[in-house]
Amino acid sequence: MVGPxxxxxxxxxxxxxxxxxxxxERFEVSRELGRGGMAVVVLAHDRKLDRPxxxxxxxxxxxxxxxxxxxxxxxxxTARLVHPNIVPLFDSGKAGTRLYYVMPYIQGPTxxxxxxxFGPRPIxxxxxxxxxxxxxxxxAHTMGVVHRDLKPENIFxxxxxxxxxxxxxxxxxxxxxxxxxxxxxxxGTREGEIVxxxxxxxxxxxxxxxxxxxxxxxWALGVIAFECLxxxxxxxxxxxxxxxxQICAQPLPVxxxxxxxxEGFDAWFAQACARAPEDRHPSAKxxxxxxxxxxxxxxxxxxxxxxxxxxxxxxxxxxxxxxARARRLAALLGYGLGVVALWLALDLGGIRTRWFDTxxxxxxxxxxxxxxxxxxxxxxxxxxxAPERRAVMSGARPGHAxxxxxxxARPSEP
Numbered sequence: 001m002v003g004p005x006x007x008x009x010x011x012x013x014x015x016x017x018x019x020x021x022x023x024x025e026r027f028e029v030s031r032e033l034g035r036g037g038m039a040v041v042v043l044a045h046d047r048k049l050d051r052p053x054x055x056x057x058x059x060x061x062x063x064x065x066x067x068x069x070x071x072x073x074x075x076x077x078t079a080r081l082v083h084p085n086i087v088p089l090f091d092s093g094k095a096g097t098r099l100y101y102v103m104p105y106i107q108g109p110t111x112x113x114x115x116x117x118f119g120p121r122p123i124x125x126x127x128x129x130x131x132x133x134x135x136x137x138x139x140a141h142t143m144g145v146v147h148r149d150l151k152p153e154n155i156f157x158x159x160x161x162x163x164x165x166x167x168x169x170x171x172x173x174x175x176x177x178x179x180x181x182x183x184x185x186x187x188g189t190r191e192g193e194i195v196x197x198x199x200x201x202x203x204x205x206x207x208x209x210x211x212x213x214x215x216x217x218x219w220a221l222g223v224i225a226f227e228c229l230x231x232x233x234x235x236x237x238x239x240x241x242x243x244x245x246q247i248c249a250q251p252l253p254v255x256x257x258x259x260x261x262x263e264g265f266d267a268w269f270a271q272a273c274a275r276a277p278e279d280r281h282p283s284a285k286x287x288x289x290x291x292x293x294x295x296x297x298x299x300x301x302x303x304x305x306x307x308x309x310x311x312x313x314x315x316x317x318x319x320x321x322x323x324a325r326a327r328r329l330a331a332l333l334g335y336g337l338g339v340v341a342l343w344l345a346l347d348l349g350g351i352r353t354r355w356f357d358t359x360x361x362x363x364x365x366x367x368x369x370x371x372x373x374x375x376x377x378x379x380x381x382x383x384x385x386a387p388e389r390r391a392v393m394s395g396a397r398p399g400h401a402x403x404x405x406x407x408x409a410r411p412s413e414p
Contacts, residue, residue, distance in 0.1 A: 023095055027055060034110070036153055038062050038173070038197070043105060046090075052105040053090065056170065063099040071099050078145055078171035085136035087156065087169040103169060108159065111152035111166070111224075120231035123262050123295050129155070130225055130288055132166040137221070137284040141214040146175045148212065150220035151200045152227065175212060198240055199223070199233045203248045203275050214284075215277040221284055222272025225291065230259045234273070248275070264294035 023029060027044040033054060034041045039062070044055045063071070075092035082088065092101035111129065115121070121129070133155060140147060147154075147168070154170040198206070202219035205212050226234045234253045237243030255261045255269055272287055274280045281287035 023055070023100075027053075029055070034153065036197070038149075046102065049090075054103045054105045056101055056103065058099045060097045062173075063094075063097060075101050075171070077176045078174050081140055081143060081145065081171070083136055083139045085132045085165065085167055086140070087167045089171065106156065106158060106167070108156050111155040111157060111228075114157055115152060115227065115231060120259065121228045123229065126225060126228040127288070127292060127295060128164075129157075129166050129228065130221065130291070133168060133221065133224070134284040134288040136168040137214075137217050140171075140174075141217070141283070144176060145171065146212065146214050147171060147217050147220075148175055148205065149173050149197055149200075150217055150224065151197045152224065153197075155224070198243050198247075199235055201247060202277070204277065206244045206247050213277070215280050218280050218284055218287055219273055221287055222269055222280075225272070226253075226255060226269055229261050229265070230255060232258075234269075262295050265291075268294055 023044065026048055027046060030043040030045065032040060032042050039056050039058045041054055041056045044053055045051075046053045058071075072092050072094070075089060079089040079092070087103055087106065090102040090104065092099070094100070109117075133150075137147065137150075147170075149170055150168075154168060156167045156169060158165055158167055200220045200223050202212070202216040205216050205219075223234055234255075235243055235246045237246055252270055252273055254266055256266050268287075268291055271279065272281055281290065
């Protein structure tokens with residue numbers, strides 16, 4: 001059994017004294033480890049085997065409903081379950097009015113205390129927890145045993161080194177079948193008797209039906225998955241009658257309306273907790289497989305609102321540097337150009353000065369010659385004007401005498 005939680009419950013002195021007296025012949029009761037509606041779990045020392053054990057004591061009313069003979073017979077059958085994800089049973093018996101069974105004492109938190117401490121769990125952790133649980137249930141069902149009391153208090157989180165896994169305990173109210181489902185080899189629960197924890201009961205179990213089979217564990221698996229993801233059980237009521245009404249008649253809650261869950265979990269939960277057993281997942285392993293498929297499928301992209309810019313750039317193809325070889329060549333070219341630019345900037349050896357001064361002189365000479373030719377063509381310098389242009393500017397025209405009084409009409413000095 002798992003060790004005490006952070007908020008360890010404490011038995012009162014009178015109760016501890018009473019239990020110590022009832023079990024004094026074999027067990028020395030130390031302290032309380034946990035308590036529920038059906039049983040109390042205490043840490044005790046087994047005098048016969050000289051080791052610490054967890055002693056689970058069923059409440060007297062549960063003991064009366066289950067029946068001592070059938071309880072002990074079913075516990076003996078269940079004690080044969082040997083699986084790494086199932087805490088084994090050492091022994092069982094009756095002391096006074098109490099039925100009890102003995103389990104190993106293992107340090108570690110229950111799933112109940114884990115959820116209470118950390119709240120809702122992410123989907124990958126939930127699947128890891130349920131995976132171990134489904135393996136344990138598949139093995140038990142193959143052996144012809146239905147747990148009938150799956151709940152977070154009966155699931156333990158155990159750490160060995162860096163590995164963390166879960167273990168299932170408490171087959172105290174299990175129903176034992178033959179290897180083929182449907183053929184009961186025990187007397188079964190009397191019609192109308194309710195055995196289990198109400199929040200996790202299937203409808204047929206809540207009605208006290210005698211036809212409970214492995215699919216009631218599939219129902220509880222769905223309830224536990226809901227609680228892991230949302231931090232609360234799907235069915236809650238102020239009293240037992242209200243709770244049973246929710247389980248048996250009222251519409252199932254929709255997980256996505258109560259919190260964030262993976263897409264497709266609503267349909268998965270609706271099938272896991274279908275009220276008709278034949279409509280549920282056919283087995284615990286099949287239920288887990290379908291949940292894994294839901295969570296591994298890529299989520300459909302939500303359509304962008306109208307007018308909103310795309311969050312990712314458009315894909316324009318591989319581009320010119322898609323291959324590794326092209327990228328290497330581009331890198332080498334860039335490196336070479338960088339070296340040349342640095343060499344010119346530093347003017348190593350004065351080469352830049354010689355190159356650029358020579359080029360500048362040549363360019364200046366070419367420009368001067370070009371402008372000289374242009375000036376002659378346009379006649380912008382007086383010394384280069386044609387005779388006809390000079391005659392016009394002096395007032396004479398070809399073939400005509402200059403006008404009287406003009407500078408050109410004055411006789412030239414001898």
